[in-house]
Amino acid sequence: MKKTNKISGSEAVIKCLLEEGVDIIYGYPGGAIMPIYDELFKYEDKLNHILTRHEQGATHAAQGYARVSGKVGVVTATSGPGATNLVTGIADAQIDSTPMVCITGQVASHLLGSDAFQECDIIGISTPVTKWNCQITKASDIPEVIAKAFYIAKSGRPGPVLVDITKDAQFELMEFKYKKCNSIRSYIPIPKFSINEINKAAELINNSKKPFIVFGQGVILGNAESEFKQFIEKTGIPAAWTILGLSALSSDHPLNVGMVGMHGNYGPNVLTNECDVLIAIGMRFDDRVTGNLETYAKQAKIIHFEIDPAEVNKNVNVDIAVLGNVKDTLPELIELVKEKSHTNWINKFHSFYKKEFDKVIKNDLYPSKEGLTMGEVIREINEISKGNAIIVSDVGQHQMVTCRYASFNHSKSNVTSGGLGTMGFALPAAIGAKMGAPDREVIAIIGDGGYQMTIQELGTIFQTGCAVKIVVLNNEYLGMVRQWQQMFFDKRYASTEMVNPDFVKIAKGYFIDGKKIKKRENLKSSIKEMINSKKPYFLEVCVEKEANVFPMIPSGASVSDVRLE
Amino acid sequence: MTNKLNTYTVSVYTENNIGLLNRISAIFLKRHVNIESLTTSQSEIDNIYRFVIVVKVVESKIKNIVKQIEKQIEVIAAFYHTDKETIFLETALYKVKSKSLFDEKHIQKIIKNSQANIVTVSPDYFIIEKTGWREETEKLYDSLEPYGLLQFVRSGRISVSKEAMNISDILELNTDK
Ligand SMILES: Cc1ncc(C[n+]2csc(CCOP(=O)(O)OP(=O)(O)O)c2C)c(N)n1
Ligand SMILES: [Mg+2]
Numbered sequence: 198m199k200k201t202n203k204i205s206g207s208e209a210v211i212k213c214l215l216e217e218g219v220d221i222i223y224g225y226p227g228g229a230i231m232p233i234y235d236e237l238f239k240y241e242d243k244l245n246h247i248l249t250r251h252e253q254g255a256t257h258a259a260q261g262y263a264r265v266s267g268k269v270g271v272v273t274a275t276s277g278p279g280a281t282n283l284v285t286g287i288a289d290a291q292i293d294s295t296p297m298v299c300i301t302g303q304v305a306s307h308l309l310g311s312d313a314f315q316e317c318d319i320i321g322i323s324t325p326v327t328k329w330n331c332q333i334t335k336a337s338d339i340p341e342v343i344a345k346a347f348y349i350a351k352s353g354r355p356g357p358v359l360v361d362i363t364k365d366a367q368f369e370l371m372e373f374k375y376k377k378c379n380s381i382r383s384y385i386p387i388p389k390f391s392i393n394e395i396n397k398a399a400e401l402i403n404n405s406k407k408p409f410i411v412f413g414q415g416v417i418l419g420n421a422e423s424e425f426k427q428f429i430e431k432t433g434i435p436a437a438w439t440i441l442g443l444s445a446l447s448s449d450h451p452l453n454v455g456m457v458g459m460h461g462n463y464g465p466n467v468l469t470n471e472c473d474v475l476i477a478i479g480m481r482f483d484d485r486v487t488g489n490l491e492t493y494a495k496q497a498k499i500i501h502f503e504i505d506p507a508e509v510n511k512n513v514n515v516d517i518a519v520l521g522n523v524k525d526t527l528p529e530l531i532e533l534v535k536e537k538s539h540t541n542w543i544n545k546f547h548s549f550y551k552k553e554f555d556k557v558i559k560n561d562l563y564p565s566k567e568g569l570t571m572g573e574v575i576r577e578i579n580e581i582s583k584g585n586a587i588i589v590s591d592v593g594q595h596q597m598v599t600c601r602y603a604s605f606n607h608s609k610s611n612v613t614s615g616g617l618g619t620m621g622f623a624l625p626a627a628i629g630a631k632m633g634a635p636d637r638e639v640i641a642i643i644g645d646g647g648y649q650m651t652i653q654e655l656g657t658i659f660q661t662g663c664a665v666k667i668v669v670l671n672n673e674y675l676g677m678v679r680q681w682q683q684m685f686f687d688k689r690y691a692s693t694e695m696v697n698p699d700f701v702k703i704a705k706g707y708f709i710d711g712k713k714i715k716k717r718e719n720l721k722s723s724i725k726e727m728i729n730s731k732k733p734y735f736l737e738v739c740v741e742k743e744a745n746v747f748p749m750i751p752s753g754a755s756v757s758d759v760r761l762e
Numbered sequence: 763m764t765n766k767l768n769t770y771t772v773s774v775y776t777e778n779n780i781g782l783l784n785r786i787s788a789i790f791l792k793r794h795v796n797i798e799s800l801t802t803s804q805s806e807i808d809n810i811y812r813f814v815i816v817v818k819v820v821e822s823k824i825k826n827i828v829k830q831i832e833k834q835i836e837v838i839a840a841f842y843h844t845d846k847e848t849i850f851l852e853t854a855l856y857k858v859k860s861k862s863l864f865d866e867k868h869i870q871k872i873i874k875n876s877q878a879n880i881v882t883v884s885p886d887y888f889i890i891e892k893t894g895w896r897e898e899t900e901k902l903y904d905s906l907e908p909y910g911l912l913q914f915v916r917s918g919r920i921s922v923s924k925e926a927m928n929i930s931d932i933l934e935l936n937t938d939k
């Protein structure tokens with residue numbers, strides 16, 4: 198037989214992934230992607246495939262992995278329903294700028310457009326929620342397209358990319374040659390910064406009396422945590438975070454004044470409308486952050502440090518825009534700004550904090566009433582984890598409470614679905630987070646509602662032995678929606694009450710140790726037991742059923758009108 | 763900033779890519795903006811395509827939309843212009859019964875006065891072409907309508923900007939890394 202160097206398209210896919218340094222992928226097999234799975238079988242020792250229990254779980258796991266490791270999360274799924282099941286996770290990764298490459302199988306190219314079994318136009322469906330997508334019908338295109346996919350996913354403002362490969366292209370033989378992609382002529386991942394704008398920014402900052410920083414995930418994605426810290430320490434400017442900026446600056450830093458936005462802290466919200474210069478760093482003025490735009494920081498000059506030109510002047514018109522990666526722009530700025538302290542101004546934040554503490558935080562963290570609060574659960578976790586854990590939260594009241602109170606010493610440690618608010622995110626994301634940071638403690642905080650959206654991933658945890666710690670804060674309600682019904686719909690609790698199963702039994706069904714607690718006296722010891730466990734562990738905490746999350750900016754209201762009750 | 767709706771011509775230079783039309787139109791769809799017309803063709807540079815899209819929106823919106831378009835990977839550059847900043851035309855075709863041409867002397871005068879061309883004449887019908895501004899093709903439409911229009915079609919706008927676009931420079935800059 199004549200020797201040939203040709204390999205199948207499927208094998209090429211695996212080789213491309215290895216070239217990109219991928220060692221773990223999340224996915225689910227099916228007809229149209231079987232050739233690739235067949236190759237995965239051969240490459241088992243180099244490429245670990247994690248079989249989730251649903252393709253959505255695979256996307257969130259890949260997101261969790263990417264968020265804690267900074268690497269690209271990789272997902273594989275079959276055509277049709279396999280591909281459509283990815284859509285939620287892709288949309289989530291798009292809005293939260295998470296680098297992800299999804300590879301889907303597709304029916305053979307001669308069947309395209311014939312409504313073949315499990316044919317689905319995933320390119321059309323995923324277009325609005327991907328940074329880029331591409332269908333491959335020839336094996337020879339595989340290396341170039343996958344190289345491009347990885348480059349696009351991780352460069353500039355990261356995001357999800359989908360590559361759809363027809364089954365015949367997976368079988369077809371080709372000559373394999375791989376070249377990493379590091380530029381595309383029509384794509385500028387990081388715009389060049391203008392030193393002129395940085396000069397202007399520095400001048401504004403140097404002359405300001407009440408400057409205020411709001412930072413977002415851009416600091417984390419740019420790996421610019423230390424530059425950011427240097428900047429705030431030199432200028433002495435108080436800094437508040439968006440939900441995705443959380444953990445970029447350690448919680449106990451004296452200039453960390455808390456969270457902005459709908460359930461953010463009192464001071465940062467109110468003082469947004471009192472600062473004279475607002476410095477936005479790697480954040481995008483989401484409506485959950487700004488409240489009513491007509492009354493958002495109108496008194497302030499606004500400086501925006503941003504990698505994505507399309508975010509500049511999108512929601513808020515700014516006075517100075519500094520394009521570029523904050524990793525590059527902040528050092529330039531640091532050179533130009535004067536050393537300062539803003540004691541009186543910072544004291545204002547402290548006095549607002551005191552008000553918030555008396556009205557809200559005290560009752561959340563040190564409740565005197567009988568019922569357990571979500572806040573005290575987080576406080577107890579903080580005390581035992583000492584701020585060193587990765588905290589993954591789902592979506593709802595427990596998410597807001599978690600982000601408000603969880604403490605962090607390390608960046609890339611807060612994993613939550615911010616922009617899309619995807620219930621069901623946390624359990625699979627925690628799996629990915631644990632695999633992306635195997636030496637760290639990973640604790641998922643999930644509501645009783647969201648937990649049941651991806652509860653099947655307990656199977657993945659059991660099969661892989663992935664030692665995540667799962668805390669379900671059970672209020673027997675879709676709590677966040679119930680809170681809105683209470684506040685804005687005269688307590689008409691339409692379909693928000695949950696009659697829940699025996700969660701501990703379900704965990705045990707997957708051979709995961711678990712416990713349910715209702716009393717304060719058992720809280721600390723149970724959390725200790727959970728964190729000390731070397732294996733996955735499930736803890737259900739029955740919390741007060743009708744508690745509300747405050748502070749709150751009702752939607753459409755001004756940041757100044759943040760309510761404490 | 764004003765809230766006045768203006769007509770903008772968006773010019774988009776792109777690599778040739780199957781999905782790009784979908785990607786670009788999705789940007790308008792997501793913002794609930796109606797596309798008045800859309801034309802794609804080759805551009806002045808080999809293998810680079812040009813979309814010309816006409817929309818009526820407020821200026822703040824078009825700025826955002828153009829940035830979103832430019833952000834797409836295979837888009838090289840996107841611009842927006844007001845009518846004053848571009849030279850633009852549309853082409854219209856009018857199919858009229860041949861009988862009208864011979865019976866109604868007046869119709870010949872209409873064609874001549876509007877500087878339209880007769881493209882084809884057959885025993886049954888003839889086809890008139892008029893290239894110009896919207897008002898001109900509309901005026902001819904109104905004039906011909908009484909004689910019975912068998913078919914009418916108007917192309918999307920094509921337009922070139924008065925200012926330079928410098929696409930080759932952009933491409934060179936990006937490849938020189
Ligand atoms: C997939 C999805 N569906 C619906 C919603 C709307 N939603 C936001 S929070 C919430 C309630 C969440 O309930 P639970 O998980 O029990 O958390 P809790 O608010 O009670 O802490 C709902 C239904 C959503 N964010 N995501
Ligand atoms: Mg609940």
